[in-house]
Amino acid sequence: MSQWRELHEGWTLQVVGEADGVPREVADAVVPATVPGCVHTDLLAADLIPDPYLDRNEYDLAWIGRACWRYATSFDWTPDGSDRVDLVCDGLDTVATVELNGEVVATTQNMHRSYRFDVGGRLREGRNELVVTFASAQAYAERLRDELGDLPGPNSATPEPFNFIRKMACNFGWDWGPVLVTAGIWKSIGLHSWSGARLARVRPVVDVDLGEQRDVATAGRVRVLADVEYAGPALAGSDGDSGAAGGGVKAGLTLTASVAGSRAEVEVPAGATSAEVELSVDNPRLWWPHGHGEQPLYDLAVELSGGSEGTLDGWSRRVGFRQVQLDTEPDDAADPEAGSAFTLVVNGVPVFARGANWIPDDCFPSRVDAARYRARLQQAKDAHIDLLRVWGGGLYEQDTFYDAADELGILVWQDFLFACAAYPEESPIAEEVEAEARENVARLMPHPSLVLWNGNNENIWAWFDWGWQPKVGDRTWGAGYYLDLLPRVVGETDPSRPYWPGSPYSGSMDRHPNTDEHGCKHVWDVWNQVDYSVYRTYVPRFVAEFGWQGPPTWATLTRAVHDDPLAADSPGVLSHQKATDGNAKLARGLTPHFPEPADVEDWHWSTQLNQARALTVGIEHYRSHRGRCMGTVVWQINDCWPVTSWAAVDGDARPKPLWYALRKVYDPRLVTVQPRPEGLTVFLVNEGLTGGDNGARAGGVWRTDLAVERRTFTGEVLAHWSTSVSVDPAATASVRVPVDVATTTDPSREYVLVVAGDRRTTWFFAADKDLAYPAPEWDVEVTADGPATRVTVTARTLVRDLALFADRLDPAAGVDDMLVTLLPGESHTFRISGLTRPVDVAEVSGRPVLRCANDTVSPAK
Structure with a gap:
């Protein structure tokens, strides 16, 4: 049986060679290094650099x-006693030379793939020295750019030639991220001892036959x-014929799966x-995105054995039984140009994707562990997000990300790692692209949450609209990857999932x-x-990116920026605003x-509220066109550092x-x-959820009384x-608002209130700045609720978009x-968790x- 030994202990880090700007205290230092980790985090832990995320330290x-x-x-x-010992490097970032006992084992230049080197002949009994030296990724990318010829893409927000190196592109800066070019052993490294033979790669292709019921399939198959x-020369049999590729194992290997x-x-x-x-399973329970059903996962075990040698190697993962297609059928077969669908279909059910884009959760990805992935994906699920698009300027995330998505029922759209630039298709980039694609497709395909492979982010669009064609001429720019190589890799490696060339x-x-x-x-x-009202002029088939900026929470902003005085345009705030002309x-x-903010606190509240309003306008419009439009993937769910950005979670x-x-x-x-055009219309959108995760649509009809009123701000019903x-599952119903209700006599003092059962919404006839809002008045009560604090607000006037900012009481606190x-006379109770001290009524x-x-x-007043 094979053995694995981690080599994570005893590492040191030091700078080598000459580099401009290296402080003397760093140049002379040999510091402890954490593996997995990176240079920045090691220098930070050694107190040799300030936190790169604070102020202008970047x-x-x-x-x-x-x-x-x-x-x-x-x-x-x-x-x-093993036949072979391999040095296995799961992640080297990025341009690395690996030496064992003074001998060069290999050189690498790809952050997105793993490496395995036979080092049995280099190991010696007793003490061994392992050294990994990382050259500057920036210098490597610039050198390759000069050799192959520059290509368009990087701009003022991302000036570095990230398209000439297989590394996390956003390390080179983005319109929400800093330029923090990392290096280091960012994933596990260790020795793998094995004999005879091993499982080099296992790919489970899962399929199901769907039955009439929605919670089980009639049959499941795992191929x-x-x-x-x-590990050594092949022993094909008694005639001594050595067969094809190497061996060291007698004839009679057995592959077993269960x-x-x-x-x-x-x-x-x-x-x-x-x-x-191939395995057959009778009536397996289906895996569903959350809300549509449960997420049953099954342990798949694969074993390679060698007769008298016994078990040689094993592999295990969890899989889910489900079926996925991408429906791109034309609306009219006789006229394909009239329009075509873009709909994810899971277990035969077209799904409206309520999604968000995902970027790396930290500029230093080794800091993102399983618990952090789980917490962030739980935040996504709690916001009813059922699809995350892993964006092409980041990473193929670690398995624990996809594990969490499997368990939580969040669909994953995975970009291949190309974004916003023309990419050369020449050596050595082309070989690296194919190697990383084949490895990561195989690595991720066991996960039922993964439902779509996508070739790139915005590069095909850029070819059409960003002035690339005259700059590129007859040179390569990436089309061969998106239209040939990647679909071929997916088809050969993971035929169970759809591929799309770009977004x-x-x-x-x-x-x-x-x-x-x-x-x-x-x-x-x-x-x-x-303006964001323009969202309403589009009716796309699927919106894979759209967004609006807002600053981070106050506690996050003031932890990261220490300007005195703090202002929307103070130096530290601007250094944490990366979008071109963002402010x-x-x-x-x-x-x-909204009126022009009077101070930084009003700016902070107004811009955060405006961000929320913008995405509400866009998503409600697109969801009202459910059926034609079948997905909204907002930009973005998360941030990698404290920054003014499009994120929902800072x-x-x-x-x-x-x-x-x-x-x-x-x-x-x-x-x-x-x-x-015909007038104000109420739309009721029903995703057909039953409240229980049994996968059944029966009972998912939404029947409700609908009341629509035109009111004054003081509460008079006009x-x-x-x-x-009645709204069928996975459907939309529309109701035209009668003219007398929809027509205002005073747009500054009237609004429409819509109540549908336990849900309600409003329509205001003018922008906030043009409304004669009453000065907000309320009564507040604070009570203890175990470890939490309850704050009950009773309105004495109309209060719109009331927000309680718990982080202004305590940076550790959050609100539900x-x-x-x-409306006047109504109450709402906020529940604050995480307070480290008691608070009183005056504070809240x-x-x-408390803002509105x-x-x-x-x-x-």
Whole structure:
């Protein structure tokens, strides 16, 4: 049986060679290194650099990415009788030279793949020295750019040539991320001793036959494809023929697999380097995205044995039985240009994707452990998000990310790692791209949450619209990856999942890639150029990116920035605003809706509220077109550091008001008022959820009484209308609001209130700045609730979008709700958790803790 020994202890780090800007105290230092880890975190732990995330420290630490770094450790080794010993490096970031006992084992240049080197002949009994030296990734990328010729892509927000190295692109800076070019042993490293043969790669292809019931399949199949590697010369049989590739194992290898009580085995022909075994499972329970059903997972075990040698190697993962397709059928078979679908279909059920984009959760990804992944994905699920798109400028995340998605029922759309740039298809990049793609497709395919492979982020769009074609000429730019190599790799390696060439992409290079009628679309003229009301002019088939900026929570902002005085445009705040003209765009987007903020606290509240409003407008509009539009993937769920950005959860893991807005607007049952050419219309959207995760749609019909009123801000009902509505599962119902209810006599003092059972929404006839809001008045009561604190607010006036900022009381505190609209006389109780001290009524009764939309226009008296 094989043995694994981690080599994570005893590492040291030091700078090697000459590099501009290296401080003397760093140049002379040999510091303890944490593996897995990176240079920045080791220097920070040694107190040799300030925190790169604070103030403007990022700029003072640029020298780290320009220097070369040496990791070294020593370990004792005693021969264990194995045929072979491999040094296994799961992640080297990025341009590395690996030496064992003074001999160069290998050089690498790809952060996104693992490496395995036979070092049995280099190990010596007793003490061994292992050294990994990392050259500057920036210098490597610049050198390769100069050799191959520059290509378009990097811009003022991301000036580095990240497209010439296989490394996390956003390490080189993005419009939400700092330039912190890392180096280090960022994943596990160790020695693998083994004899005879091993399982080099295992690929489970899972399929199901769907029955009439929705919680089980009539049959499930797991086809296990295994690649076998041998430790020495092959022994094919008694005639002495050595067969194909190396061996050291006598004829008679057996591949065995088991899952859900089913077991099968197959003999591996002598010297064969691959084998296949198929398992059948009767009536397996189906895996569903959350809300549509449960997430049963089954242990799949694979074993390679060698007769008298016994078990040689084993492999195990959890799999889920489910079926997934990407429906791209044309609306009209006779006229394919009329439009075509872009719909994820899970277990035969078309799913409206309530999604968000995912970026690396830290600039230093070794800091993101299983618990942090789980916490962030739980935040996504709690906001009713059922799809995360892993964006192409980041990482193939670690298995624990996908494990959490499997368990929580969150669909994963996985980009291949290409973003916003033209990529060369020449050596050595092309070989690295294929190697990383084949490895990561095989690594991730056991996960039932993974439902789509996507070729790139915005590169096909850029070819059409960003002026690339005259700059590229007849050179390569990545099309060969997206249209040939990657679909071939997916088809050969993971035939159970769909592949799509890019986001956005319309299904053909003969039509514009970013259209409403076909494929997936990105909407970025909103935010960059126009007001968010323009979301309502688009009806795309699937929106894979759209977003609006807002600052992080106050506690996060003030932990990271120490400007005195603090202002929206103070140096530290601006250094944590990476978007081109970001603050100007925030101001431009605020102007149609809110008065100019009087101070930094008003700026902070107004821009956060405006961010939440923008995404609410967009998502409600797109969901009202459910059926034609079948997905919204907001930019973005998370941040990698404290920054003003499009995220719903900031870099310190605190939910912004946007997160609470997403939780409301992604509710499985949505009530929204939409302006249509024929007049105000109420839409009720029903995702067909039953409240139980049994996978059944029966009982998912939404029947409700609907009441629509036009009211004054003081509570007078000016017009009333009611009806009953029934909304089928996975459907939308619309109700035209009668003219007398929908027509205002005073847009500054009236609004429409819509109540559908336990859900309600409002429609205001004018922007906040033009509304005659009453100065907000309320009564507040504070009571203890075990470890939590309950704050009950009773409104004496109309109060719109009431928010309680618990972090203003205590940076460790959080609150369960936000953006609550109260009518005069109504109450709402907020539950604060995490307080480290008691609070009283005076602390929570007004700004900066208790804010609402009213006080942006009419301050509280």
